[in-house]
Amino acid sequence: MTFTRRKMLVGMAGVVALGVVGGGARYWLGRPADPVTHDYELIAAPADIELVAGAKTPAWCYGGQAPGVELRARQGDWLRVRFINHLPEPTTIHWHGIRLPLNMDGVPYVSQLPVMPGESFDYLFQVHDAGSFWYHPHTTSAGQLGRGLVGPLIVEEREPSGFRHERTLSLKNWHVDKQGAFTDFSVPREAARAGTPGVLSTVNGEHAPTLELPAGQVVRLRILNVTNTLTYRLNLSDGQARIYAIDGHPILPRPLGKEYWLGPGMRIDLALKVPAVGEHISLRNGPLRLATLTSVATAETEGDWPAPLPANPVAEPDLEKAETLRFNFEWAGTLSADTGPTGAFTFWQINGQAWDINDKTCADRPIATLQRDGHYIFELRNLSQYQHPIHLHGMTFKVISSNRKRIDPWFTDTYLLGKNETARIALVADNPGVWMFHCHVIDHMETGLMAAIEVV
Template sequence: MVSRRDFFLGAGAITAAVAASSVSRTAMAGLPEIVSQGGPDTQPPLQPKNGAPYRPVVTLNGWTLPWRMNNGVKEFHLVAEPVVREMAPGFKAHLWGYNGQSPGPTIEVVEGDRVRIFVTNRLPEHTSIHWHGQRLPNGMDGVSGLTQKAIQPGKTFVYEFVARRPGTFMYHPHADEMTQMAMGMMGFWVTHPKEPHPLIEEVDRDFCFLLSAYDIEPGSFTPKIMTMLDFNLWTFNSRIFPGIDPLVVRKGDRVRIRVGNLTMTNHPIHLHGHEFEVTGTDGGPVPKSARWPEVTTDVAVGQMRQVEFIADEEGDWALHCHKSHHTMNAMGHDVPTMIGVDHRGLAKKITGLIPDYMVMGERGMADMAEMEMPLPDNTAPMMTGDGPFGSVEMGGMFTVLKVRADQQPGDYRDHGWYRHPEGTVASEWRGVLAEPARSSRAGGQSMPRQQASPDVEVNVRKPAGHTDH
């Protein structure tokens, strides 16, 4: 039997759901309806139907939470609950999140708005919500035990404050963080400026996504919450490449990308084909005198970086974390380096005992993208994704910025791969290759030794104990 909630989430549509069971039917009439989404696709920007106008953001593989106006107050309803997140086609994870997804929906308001957020707890334990980076009354800061009582299972709390300054912020629990954030509880908050701001320019396209990391063993569904360093899935909005949607823009657009980091390490986010400036942090807009052109910006733990650029180069441009193992999926941490090792004799003996044995890493890891390896159920390949010229050999924190001259304003649809003008694609050289000029005198030490020394072999002996050092 399919429950009402499962029906809504399985359909992948934005739907109205029933209110928390702890709220009576009489009180239920006073709460905004619960809106959920279970589908993994990027939803179009939510145009403001009331309140002050603004240009909305696009949440990569996510959506914006609708609201209602109640006597001049913007009211939202967040539900903390277990969710199933499709991280990539065929690979799903059992996470915790908000309103059917992890990360939860983006909240968009305007500077000066009075905001009221109802938070219903459907988790098996207590929780709270911290509004990361916001200026607000101390009792609304969301630290359980310090500024409020924890929200017990089945209960609904209400937070209310004024969005005092424009910028990009995040929300996440401040209760049992080791579990709840490791399980995916987080979301974005964007406060748009009320009036033209000298440090906040108008943009044509505005994207946002959160960086998160998980340790989910091959064949399993639930993250290991006690992992501190050895994560094996690095995600944009809890999606891994090739399950991450592209950022589709029109040539000449001014583009803003907002990136928040709630993992346990930093991420140098790199954009190909363009230069950008960091125009904002979760502390606010960056003064123009403090900006400089970049192609990579490091987003440290608990930080947000807002970058802007003019998309003036057509093509399919990579956008990714520049830590190489962060663009891999489900990678093991105890795999030895076998580059250059001849497995032929050994592999033949092993396959006699284990027919499914497969040599890994003899020529490098690129072979893994081409192999038809048998994988446990619900396991993402280590690196995959087919481009117009073959395997992309990427995973994790990797996606594509698609710049097109014929993209219409407001059109975020992906119309396929870039068609390169003739003669503009690197190709094999079929001409004659001259022998390179070599010199024994090239390079060398700046102060070479006058008298040659015999070769010395160093033998290292590990001490048996640790008493003398």
């Protein structure tokens, strides 16, 4: 599992050869030859953005904006992204929630070598599931995600979904001061608690924007939490909204209810029935307004609730024959904790093991080994006073029970494990590889709350 420079050079040669033999050169020269493939060139580079009125923030951007440009593909198609690193440090791209081969997963020293400044890397994979996903680096994450390297990845349903209108809303909470300058992305004292909070919330990079929606229509709102540490308590001041999908995966539509907790990394697809012209709805985080949705005139006839979205082709775990594995999530530090041998703080652990973010060999010691195509139940026990959005790479799992709330099972890639909660999730280990299993509160992940799970 340890990467060498040579292996990567061989990897690049492989891509070139593919281009010559498989008609890939044509593929690069123009889309029309292969309309079912989605081709992007994506550049990560520093650029100033305006978060605080009249002030500049030295963000890091994908495609010149933060959050980054929206990438789109259609279910079943191939997505190809030539990624170019113009940042001053190494990086990678991880495709959050996408089930893909390990060598496209973007984890440094596990999937690939970091992409060095000035270098490029070709990501190429097929998207099996429709839904709202996102992308971000998996290297020095607090700083890289914190500076803005986060972006939506939308996979459209194979057949028209019944939604005529949609909007993507990327929620991010920034670590900036009143002059727009960045403040610390991760402070040890906070990393040992709920995670270092930001202070300025934006929707698509704008603080409390007003978004116009067509009156009388049903609009799909794809809401993505791409922030480092904050769990949003989403609610709408008015209007009727139903949940159609959670973390990309369809559910039987149900009312949004009073409040939905959207942890870091999580997504929700809502259908919103837009009221009559001139009415406003607030999208809020608890009592705080994130955006104003304004109803504007449209010539279209009134829309109705679309049918439920078709299920994604995720293997159904067989709970009868599944083997149960237990994972304890614990606080392991003392507030004056010394750093480990590599200089990293380790405040958190899974089954007694803390991931050391500076140790490139951690993935060589997986916390669990699953047999390929085996069925598993993971019992997740949170022994701490803080909640953890627990995320698994490579495979989608089904949430089946909790000792805290009633669970209507659903498929997801991230489960928000509450304080002292024990929950059970189930999956079929159908993707061979070494997969990261971590809390998506970035400074928890970087101070121990990560592990590797191997499927052999």
